[in-house]
Amino acid sequence: MMTVTIRDIAKKLGLSIGAVSRALDGYPDISEETRQRVVEAAKEMGYVPNQAARHLRRQKADAIGYILPASTPRFTDPFFSEFIAGLGDETSQHPYDLLISIASPGEELEKRIYQDWAHSRKVDGFILTHMHLNDWRVSYLSEIRTPFTALESISEAGEFPRVEVNRQGGMLELIDHLCRQGFHRIAYLGGPSELQIQAALYEGYLRGLERNGLDFHQGLVSFGDLTCVGGYEASKRLLSIANPPDAIVCINDESAFGVLHAAHEMNLSMGKDLAVAGFDGVQETKFTEPPLTTLDIPVYDIARQLVKMLVSEIQGVKIPEHQVVYQPRLLVRESTGGNPS
Amino acid sequence: MMTVTIRDIAKKLGLSIGAVSRALDGYPDISEETRQRVVEAAKEMGYVPNQAARHLRRQKADAIGYILPASTPRFTDPFFSEFIAGLGDETSQHPYDLLISIASPGEELEKRIYQDWAHSRKVDGFILTHMHLNDWRVSYLSEIRTPFTALESISEAGEFPRVEVNRQGGMLELIDHLCRQGFHRIAYLGGPSELQIQAALYEGYLRGLERNGLDFHQGLVSFGDLTCVGGYEASKRLLSIANPPDAIVCINDESAFGVLHAAHEMNLSMGKDLAVAGFDGVQETKFTEPPLTTLDIPVYDIARQLVKMLVSEIQGVKIPEHQVVYQPRLLVRESTGGNPS
DNA sequence: TTGTAGGCGTTATCAA
DNA sequence: TTGATAACGCCTACAA
Numbered sequence: 001m002m003t004v005t006i007r008d009i010a011k012k013l014g015l016s017i018g019a020v021s022r023a024l025d026g027y028p029d030i031s032e033e034t035r036q037r038v039v040e041a042a043k044e045m046g047y048v049p050n051q052a053a054r055h056l057r058r059q060k061a062d063a064i065g066y067i068l069p070a071s072t073p074r075f076t077d078p079f080f081s082e083f084i085a086g087l088g089d090e091t092s093q094h095p096y097d098l099l100i101s102i103a104s105p106g107e108e109l110e111k112r113i114y115q116d117w118a119h120s121r122k123v124d125g126f127i128l129t130h131m132h133l134n135d136w137r138v139s140y141l142s143e144i145r146t147p148f149t150a151l152e153s154i155s156e157a158g159e160f161p162r163v164e165v166n167r168q169g170g171m172l173e174l175i176d177h178l179c180r181q182g183f184h185r186i187a188y189l190g191g192p193s194e195l196q197i198q199a200a201l202y203e204g205y206l207r208g209l210e211r212n213g214l215d216f217h218q219g220l221v222s223f224g225d226l227t228c229v230g231g232y233e234a235s236k237r238l239l240s241i242a243n244p245p246d247a248i249v250c251i252n253d254e255s256a257f258g259v260l261h262a263a264h265e266m267n268l269s270m271g272k273d274l275a276v277a278g279f280d281g282v283q284e285t286k287f288t289e290p291p292l293t294t295l296d297i298p299v300y301d302i303a304r305q306l307v308k309m310l311v312s313e314i315q316g317v318k319i320p321e322h323q324v325v326y327q328p329r330l331l332v333r334e335s336t337g338g339n340p341s
Numbered sequence: 342m343m344t345v346t347i348r349d350i351a352k353k354l355g356l357s358i359g360a361v362s363r364a365l366d367g368y369p370d371i372s373e374e375t376r377q378r379v380v381e382a383a384k385e386m387g388y389v390p391n392q393a394a395r396h397l398r399r400q401k402a403d404a405i406g407y408i409l410p411a412s413t414p415r416f417t418d419p420f421f422s423e424f425i426a427g428l429g430d431e432t433s434q435h436p437y438d439l440l441i442s443i444a445s446p447g448e449e450l451e452k453r454i455y456q457d458w459a460h461s462r463k464v465d466g467f468i469l470t471h472m473h474l475n476d477w478r479v480s481y482l483s484e485i486r487t488p489f490t491a492l493e494s495i496s497e498a499g500e501f502p503r504v505e506v507n508r509q510g511g512m513l514e515l516i517d518h519l520c521r522q523g524f525h526r527i528a529y530l531g532g533p534s535e536l537q538i539q540a541a542l543y544e545g546y547l548r549g550l551e552r553n554g555l556d557f558h559q560g561l562v563s564f565g566d567l568t569c570v571g572g573y574e575a576s577k578r579l580l581s582i583a584n585p586p587d588a589i590v591c592i593n594d595e596s597a598f599g600v601l602h603a604a605h606e607m608n609l610s611m612g613k614d615l616a617v618a619g620f621d622g623v624q625e626t627k628f629t630e631p632p633l634t635t636l637d638i639p640v641y642d643i644a645r646q647l648v649k650m651l652v653s654e655i656q657g658v659k660i661p662e663h664q665v666v667y668q669p670r671l672l673v674r675e676s677t678g679g680n681p682s
Numbered sequence: 683t684t685g686t687a688g689g690c691g692t693t694a695t696c697a698a
Numbered sequence: 699t700t701g702a703t704a705a706c707g708c709c710t711a712c713a714a
Contacts, residue, residue, distance in 0.1 A: 003460065005707060016685045021709060031683060048460035052396035053707035056690045061393070070426050076419035076624045084425065085411045088443035092454070097463065100441045102429035113433070119344065119389035122438065228628045254625075261628040283417045284595075287569045287602040289630040346691055357701040362693060372699060394691035397706045 004045045013041055024049075055121070063097035064310055065123035067113055069130040070102045077226065077254050078282045079299060086303025087127060094311050099123050105130065106194075118146045124314045125149075127306050131196040147313040149306045153200035161309045163302050163324045167197055167279070168204035170295040170328030171249065174277055175208025177293075177330060178247050181337045183275045187220040187238045187245035189231060189255055198223075201251055201279070220245050224255050231258025239266060239274075246274060247336070253278035253285050256292055260335070264289075271337040281331060290334035297328050345386045354382055365390075396462070404438035405651055406464035408454055410471040412445045418567065418595050419623045420640060427644025428468060435652050440464050446471065447535075459487045465655045466490075468647050472537040488654040490647045494541035502650045504643050504665045508538055508620070509545035511636040511669030512590065515618055516549025518634075518671060519588050522678045524616045528561040528579045528586035530572060530596055539564075542592055542620070561586050565596050572599025580607060580615075587615060588677070594619035594626050597633055601676070605630075612678040622672060631675035638669050 006024070010017045015034065023030045023038035041047075055061050066087055068080060084100070091098045099122060103110035114137060117123045125147035128137055138158055141148045148160060153167045178186055188205045191198045209216055222238050224230030231250060235258060238245055250256040256278030260270065268274045270290050278285060281296025305324055312319045332338035347365070351358045356375065364371045364379035382388075396402050407428055409421060425441070432439045440463060444451035455478060458464045466488035469478055479499055482489045489501065494508045519527055529546045532539045550557055563579050565571030572591060576599060579586055591597040597619030601611065609615045611631050619626055622637025646665055653660045673679035 003462070003707095007707075017708080018686070018710080019684055022684090025709085029683065034683085046460065048457060050397070050707050051461045051463050052393050052402070053690090054709080055393035056391070056397050056692090056706090057708050057710090059690070068426065068429060070429075075426055076423045078417035078419045078422065080425070081419065081421040082417045084421070084441065085409065085416055085443055088409060088411075088441055092442055092450075098441045100425065100429055100439050101433055102426055109433075116389060119387065120392045121344075122392050228624055232628065257625060257628045260630065261632075264630050283569055284598055284625065287573065287598045289601065289605045291602075344691095348691075358692085359694085359702075360700055362691095363700090366693085370699065375699085391691050394706090395693080397690090397708090398692045398694085400706070 003050070004047045005050065006047070009038060009041050009045060009047060012045070013037060059121070060124050060314075061097075061121055062095070063099050063123045064091060064125050064127060064307065064314075065099045065101070065117050066127040066129075067110065068100065068102045069105045071104045071225070075227070077252075078284060079252070079254075079280055082282070082299045083129070083303045086300040087307055089300075090304040090307035091311075094307075096124075096307075096311060105132065111136075114140065118144055125310045127151075127303075127310060132194045133196055133199055135196075147310060149310040149313065151302060151306060153197045156196075161313055161322050163305050163309075163326065165297050165302070165326045165328060167200040167295075167328065168207070170279070170330065171201050171204030172208045172211070173328075173330050174249055174293075174295060175205065175212060177332065178249070178275055178277070178336060179212045179214070181275065183247035183336070184214060185217075185220065185243070185245045186214065186247040186249060187222070189234050189238065189248050189250045189259065190221070190223045191226050191230075191251045191255070193223070198251060205249065219243075224251070224258070226252055226254055228254050228258040228261070231255030232262050233258070235259040235262040239263070239268075247276070248274065249277050251279060253280045253282045253292065253294055256294070256335075257284075257288065260288055260292065271334050275336040277336055279328070281329070285331070285333070288335070293333045293336040293338060294331050295328035296331050297326055302326065344391070345388045346391065347388070350379060350382050350386060350388060353386070354378060400462070401465050401655075402438075402462055403436070404440050404464045405432060405466050405468060405648065405655075406440045406442070406458050407468040407470075408451065409441065409443045410446045411443045412566070416568070418593075419625060420593070420595075420621055423623070423640045424470070424644045427641040428648055430641075431645040431648035432652075435648075437465075437648075437652060446473065452477075455481065459485055466651045468492075468644075468651060473535045474537055474540055476537075488651060490651040490654065492643060492647060494538045502654055502663050504646050504650075504667065506638050506643070506667045506669060508541040508636075508669065509548070511620070511671065512542050512545030513549045513552070514669075514671050515590055515634075515636060516546065516553060518673065519590070519616055519618070519677060520553045520555070522616065524588035524677070525555060526561065526584070526586045527555065527588040527590060528563070530575050530579065530589050530591045530600065531562070531564045532567050532571075532592045532596070534564070539592060546590065560584075565592070565599070567593055567595060569595050569599040569602070572596030573603050574599070576600040576603040580604070580609075588617070589615065590618050592620060594621045594623045594633065594635055597635070597676075598625075598629065601629055601633070612675050616677040618677055620669070622670070626672075626674070629676070634674045634677040634679060635672050636669035637672050638667055643667060 128150035222234040224234040278294040285292040364376045469491035563575040565575040619635040626633040
């Protein structure tokens with residue numbers, strides 16, 4: 001693979017490298033004719049600009065970073081497939097590159113990657129998800145003046161661009177729905193306590209109980225780790241108490257899958273003896289037995305929105321939609337006694 | 342963010358930038374004492390090498406690329422979450438970066454990305470999955486001498502490093518299992534015909550029928566698109582023929598999820614009226630109703646293996662495991678009448 | 683409208 | 699053992 005540079009093009013055309021460079025970048029101070037010649041020669045010779053040189057010169061990477069919050073080695077949440085697809089599709093429109101890495105939240109490695117990528121200028125900005133309460137990344141990235149956008153669930157302090165999902169509102173709607181269906185002993189199956197989404201949903205759960213005149217019982221609250229297995233185990237605990245719940249709302253769909261399995265094992269009639277609901281609206285919820293009621297959020301679109309916002313942030317363009325709010329859509333299915341849809 | 346360079350360190354320590362550079366890279370021709378001083382100062386000043394400069398100088402990116410074969414916008418196959426996690430974990434061990442993009446196989450965009458990344462030297466090599474029969478990428482990348490490793494299912498010509506999954510063997514084992522369980526009208530639910538895995542599995546299906554003395558029926562073959570929805574629709578076709586199958590083997594777990602749903606809708610007793618099996622062994626298979634028999638492959642480990650092989654390929658190191666073969670592990674569960682496990 | 687030249691931060695090849 | 703210096707390929711003031 002003989003790499004061809006602007007120098008090669010210049011030599012071939014008897015031009016200076018400066019002229020070639022400007023012609024390629026479409027500067028106005030170059031005659032239309034030579035521009036044509038240059039562009040043509042470039043294409044013909046298979047010229048592709050050397051990224052490293054360009055980055056060094058421009059002091060930017062034209063790349064954004066996303067660090068997957070993977071805690072377990074075999075982690076298969078379909079959320080991430082969809083999210084990454086969205087990130088990839090949007091970045092390639094701009095054109096930016098997408099750098100991916102993995103680190104367990106809170107570990108030393110995570111911190112190292114963010115620092116490293118920012119300081120070595122591998123990326124111009126970050127996409128953040130799975131925010132913690134008082135997330136260190138927000139203050140850190142603000143401090144070193146590295147742009148970022150985040151998927152959030154709570155309006156915290158700070159004026160960074162973000163996509164908010166009104167999880168609390170979604171949860172309220174769900175609790176209302178369950179009450180209308182006649183479920184009144186509603187359990188909450190959450191996630192790690194440091195997660196923002198956990199806090200938001202739990203808050204929604206409490207307010208939902210209150211506004212429907214239901215009592216809170218500590219025994220009806222349990223926590224998993226966002227995986228099927230975690231959901232399975234947490235629901236086992238919930239269902240084995242003296243006065244078990246007649247409904248379980250889950251922090252995400254994966255957890256709910258575990259609940260469905262546990263309920264099947266106990267021969268509970270789903271949607272009657274026990275209602276189950278998830279959160280996220282992944283494809284697979286439509287195909288469980290019974291189909292799972294869930295609060296659907298447009299993961300793919302959110303990912304694209306985050307990239308769009310980040311890119312304009314990096315380029316210093318102020319766009320109107322600085323903070324977008326998505327409202328989860330309640331998909332009622334048979335797992336909460338809804339009609340088949 | 343004041344970026345600190347080796348020049349800054351040199352100035353502070355009264356050394357030349359050359360000395361600092363070599364000290365940092367651990368060259369032997371530097372006194373232990375100054376090396377110490379330099380390393381310490383670097384850490385103290387928060388020095389991080391500028392990637393662009395390094396790449397430009399070294400003519401390599403220390404990065405590898407993976408292009409997701411996403412065809413549908415909302416694509417949520419958990420396979421990819423796990424695969425990307427493996428890629429990310431292993432690349433960060435080396436240390437390489439992982440560049441991700443998305444493109445539908447066969448489209449012009451796909452070709453552009455491979456070319457662009459290779460020629461602009463954004464990446465030093467590629468990870469390939471979802472190979473096609475006579476995949477253009479193999480010949481193309483060989484031609485431009487860009488290293489790559491691939492996840493394959495068929496021993497095709499070509500001497501590149503690869504991980505092979507013996508899908509055909511797995512399928513044979515599965516068919517044997519179904520026959521032992523008393524299922525004899527076995528249908529095949531495949532995927533796009535240009536896919537290698539499709540060819541391998543179909544071949545295994547045919548050989549499995551033959552070695553168990555079963556007749557082949559064209560009507561017992563149908564094709565989806567590797568998604569739940571595709572699996573659902575394809576199985577509807579299979580189950581609505583005059584003499585429907587008593588078992589359906591699927592090209593992947595996602596498709597099988599769709600089959601389970603269709604079968605539930607038709608009130609079939611799973612594992613008795615109808616056996617269903619998937620392929621991949623994603624977490625979620627353990628939690629379906631009934632739990633899904635599947636051929637488990639270690640997606641995470643495969644991803645790491647591919648990166649390991651690619652990195653040594655890039656570095657010109659010949660490693661013994663040039664071509665690794667994985668044997669799928671048959672997980673018998675209730676969807677094929679197996680005992681609960 | 684085009685050419686020239688300096689420099690982005692490193693690494694590597696010389697001398698010293 | 700260290701210091702100067704020339705690239706790597708590109709962009710961009712400035713000069714012509």
